[in-house]
Amino acid sequence: MTNSIEETLNTDLIFIIGSNTTETHPVISTFMKRAIKRGAKLIVADPRRIELSQLADVYLQIKPGTNVALLNGMMNVILEEELYDKEFIEKNTENFEAFREVIKGYTPEVAAQICNVDKEDIIKAARLYARAPKAGIYYTMGVTQHSTGTSGVMSISNLSLLCGNVGKESAGVNPLRGQNNVQGSTDMGAVPTDYPGYQKVFKPEVKEKFEKAWNAKLSGTVGLTVAEMMKEAEKGNLKFMYIMGENPMVSDPDISHVDKALRSLDFLVVQDLFLTETAEYADVVLPASSFAEKDGTFTNTERRVQRVRQGIKPVGNSKPDWQILSDIMKRLGHEKEYSHPSEIMEEIRSVTPQYGGITYERIEEEGLQWPCPDLSHPGTKYLHKDRIMRGKGLFMPIDYRESVETPDEEYPFILTTGRLRYHYHTRTLTGRVEGLNKLQPHSFMEINEATASRLGIADGEKVRVISRRGEIVVTARITDAVDENVLFIPFHFADTRVNYLTHTMDLDEYSKIPELKVTAVKLERIGS
Amino acid sequence: MVEITVNGKKYQVDKGITILEACNRLGISIPTLCNDDRLEPYGACRLCVVEIKGRRNLEASCSTKVRDGMEIETHSEKVIKARKEILDLLYSNHPEDCLTCEKAGECKLMDYCYEYGIKKGSYIGEKKKYPIDESNPFYYYDPNKCILCGKCVRVCRDLQGTSAIAFKNRGFNTKVSTPFDMGLATSDCVSCGNCVANCPVGALMPKKPEKFRTWEVKKVKTTCIYCGVGCQMYLLVKGNRVVGVEPARGKANNGLMCVKGRFGYGFINHPDRLKTPLIKRNGKFEEATWEEAYDLIVNKIKEIREKYGPDSLGGLSSAKCTNEENYLFQKMFRALIGTNNVDHCARL
Ligand code: SF4
Numbered sequence A: 001m002t003n004s005i006e007e008t009l010n011t012d013l014i015f016i017i018g019s020n021t022t023e024t025h026p027v028i029s030t031f032m033k034r035a036i037k038r039g040a041k042l043i044v045a046d047p048r049r050i051e052l053s054q055l056a057d058v059y060l061q062i063k064p065g066t067n068v069a070l071l072n073g074m075m076n077v078i079l080e081e082e083l084y085d086k087e088f089i090e091k092n093t094e095n096f097e098a099f100r101e102v103i104k105g106y107t108p109e110v111a112a113q114i115c116n117v118d119k120e121d122i123i124k125a126a127r128l129y130a131r132a133p134k135a136g137i138y139y140t141m142g143v144t145q146h147s148t149g150t151s152g153v154m155s156i157s158n159l160s161l162l163c164g165n166v167g168k169e170s171a172g173v174n175p176l177r178g179q180n181n182v183q184g185s186t187d188m189g190a191v192p193t194d195y196p197g198y199q200k201v202f203k204p205e206v207k208e209k210f211e212k213a214w215n216a217k218l219s220g221t222v223g224l225t226v227a228e229m230m231k232e233a234e235k236g237n238l239k240f241m242y243i244m245g246e247n248p249m250v251s252d253p254d255i256s257h258v259d260k261a262l263r264s265l266d267f268l269v270v271q272d273l274f275l276t277e278t279a280e281y282a283d284v285v286l287p288a289s290s291f292a293e294k295d296g297t298f299t300n301t302e303r304r305v306q307r308v309r310q311g312i313k314p315v316g317n318s319k320p321d322w323q324i325l326s327d328i329m330k331r332l333g334h335e336k337e338y339s340h341p342s343e344i345m346e347e348i349r350s351v352t353p354q355y356g357g358i359t360y361e362r363i364e365e366e367g368l369q370w371p372c373p374d375l376s377h378p379g380t381k382y383l384h385k386d387r388i389m390r391g392k393g394l395f396m397p398i399d400y401r402e403s404v405e406t407p408d409e410e411y412p413f414i415l416t417t418g419r420l421r422y423h424y425h426t427r428t429l430t431g432r433v434e435g436l437n438k439l440q441p442h443s444f445m446e447i448n449e450a451t452a453s454r455l456g457i458a459d460g461e462k463v464r465v466i467s468r469r470g471e472i473v474v475t476a477r478i479t480d481a482v483d484e485n486v487l488f489i490p491f492h493f494a495d496t497r498v499n500y501l502t503h504t505m506d507l508d509e510y511s512k513i514p515e516l517k518v519t520a521v522k523l524e525r526i527g528s
Numbered sequence B: 001m002v003e004i005t006v007n008g009k010k011y012q013v014d015k016g017i018t019i020l021e022a023c024n025r026l027g028i029s030i031p032t033l034c035n036d037d038r039l040e041p042y043g044a045c046r047l048c049v050v051e052i053k054g055r056r057n058l059e060a061s062c063s064t065k066v067r068d069g070m071e072i073e074t075h076s077e078k079v080i081k082a083r084k085e086i087l088d089l090l091y092s093n094h095p096e097d098c099l100t101c102e103k104a105g106e107c108k109l110m111d112y113c114y115e116y117g118i119k120k121g122s123y124i125g126e127k128k129k130y131p132i133d134e135s136n137p138f139y140y141y142d143p144n145k146c147i148l149c150g151k152c153v154r155v156c157r158d159l160q161g162t163s164a165i166a167f168k169n170r171g172f173n174t175k176v177s178t179p180f181d182m183g184l185a186t187s188d189c190v191s192c193g194n195c196v197a198n199c200p201v202g203a204l205m206p207k208k209p210e211k212f213r214t215w216e217v218k219k220v221k222t223t224c225i226y227c228g229v230g231c232q233m234y235l236l237v238k239g240n241r242v243v244g245v246e247p248a249r250g251k252a253n254n255g256l257m258c259v260k261g262r263f264g265y266g267f268i269n270h271p272d273r274l275k276t277p278l279i280k281r282n283g284k285f286e287e288a289t290w291e292e293a294y295d296l297i298v299n300k301i302k303e304i305r306e307k308y309g310p311d312s313l314g315g316l317s318s319a320k321c322t323n324e325e326n327y328l329f330q331k332m333f334r335a336l337i338g339t340n341n342v343d344h345c346a347r348l
């Protein structure tokens, strides 16, 4: 998030696109609801009629995969009606003219047609957004999990720049990070392109810096992403994998392919709290301690580094992940030994400029938000305050592209996936909490009333959902939350693994994110 | 700033705040059952009354703003008498099962009755006999203990934004209820427990999978693991077990939580937890020591790297692990194995 969660309270407009906030970030949704009560306007764009759509001034039930067209359509209106922030653009941005050229093609009529919404609603949303003194955009995987996910993110940035909502309190571009420490693990360089602090592995001067800091010879070649690792494993090029606290056998797209990949490995280490679906494939399983059994830090979605504190001793013979890693590293020749995670933080802050001022002592009472470059820095509530981070905000001319797998005669429905309030990721943890299972015991498939009646499917009936990669059986839930040609299935449940259906074709070219939000499927009644 | 006199001493305090808030900041404690600084003043319990010079009636300090020159008595005889009267009434209406009440030790009514010397209720009469609503898997509502402070209703409506509960009936028969009195399980309730966290007495209580008394647990402040909001919370620890969770005030959550963070702690001490390293031999997992597991892993890493080069190894770090662990994981792959094949499932 460029801005902070509590700033949501004072915003004039909330634009939620591709986020079911009440379910995925429940506490942030409480801030939103309070802002709305206070008079903030709300725009919701989502293929599902989510809870917050009921409070919206404009709700756009867009076809999955058409975010870019919608955003371009809104920007077309804003440009046409000259509602944009001319002074801000002049002073703080680049490439406006090229961007403007592209947007010309996206009249509200064109966008409405692509998104399958009313053009008047696009116009209304555009005006609302542009006229709000402080407008914040909030999004999650509904924007990113597309083959054009990066385009979606850039379009959001365009819209925000266009109306001068950057570097302003209670405004900004606010991706809500899903898992508790996605922000932190990316900050820490658990990605194939970056060392900690987004320093690029392929830059010689960066490599040199880390070679010195770590006293090691480093590779300048960008590594493989998860999806690429799976592909290389299946081809036999990747021989060894170490999986810490992840469960790709449920969470990753096209599970049959993951299954083959893991089977092809020479050696697999899995480190987790439980014997997960993925751990079954391992040659060695290491028992890790839970968050309640260790010290450390997580970085939340507003870049706030907060303490994790040990409450109990490690369960059984388990060890905290940092301890396990430290033990193995030692055996691989690492000279440094860490007796407590605070010592690791000391090392982190010596090589990660954004974390330069973060110590356990300073975050004892309350977390600090990065960038926090030195010990006297108070942390950063919202980004780009005095200047746009890269110098000037860059407009990106972006065209709408269709999803990779669009419905056709054989596979006529768009299946989209997502999360529920009562479960977390692959249910390794929440599936073991009785009350949560009571509240949400099974998976289901949302299907529109008209579609269900056309196919003769009754509420609660089991149906077979088939894609080009696999099939699952799931219980139908008839609802008006989805449009007639759209289906929704949550991805949490291992017994109805929706990721048997999803695909890994044409990953987004920048982020390598799979298009989990759009899969073409067909339905079959069981016994018909 | 304005100048006020409290109990004979002069203070400078901010303009526009309530007497209760001013006294809180000055460290002068005034009892209240219905006030919460995140909510609008409600004035229901009237326990926070104070005497203000020149006014005939006692005023609720939670809803009276400070004025320049105000002279306030927070513990005068008149004030204490009024508070005793209120507590007496409340306790007369309250089930007298404090010995076994789960809230004992953290009950505000108990604390104030102790402070003001209320040993028993002097009003004898009918007591409430409502059934307890046990329909929610994580908490229950005992209307008989409810003191009608309205905190839960206001927290659910004004902070949580769900409005699942409301007051029903009037007078003696007032109780908190769900629409049509159908039980919490059928309401819009999303089981966030934010009402429960703010109940000053034992009316709204978490169901405890394990019995404990409030004074037996240690509270350890930490961060929730279930989403990127990063709610601050306390683990309630008894012995070597986590027996509950309570929300803490953090910048990102303002004392609120959702159902997963608040009630989803049962996995921690779950019997399915892996307790020892496992090595697969002939297709079956066998228990092993850490040394055996480490040796095997390290030998494999060396062997495969030797044979196929460092880029034939790869690792998935975790968005569920700490920063320190992610840092070590990527350092291990980069500095000790020699490859940039490190990723995690940020994209999923
Ligand atoms: S648990 Fe949450 S939603 Fe349910 S009644 Fe309490 S505050 Fe409202």
Ligand code: SF4
Binding pocket: A025, A026, A027, A028, B224, B225, B226, B227, B228, B229, B230, B231, B253, B256, B257, B258, B259, B260, B261, B262
């Ligand atoms: S309590 Fe709920 S909203 Fe808060 S961090 Fe945990 S999962 Fe997220």
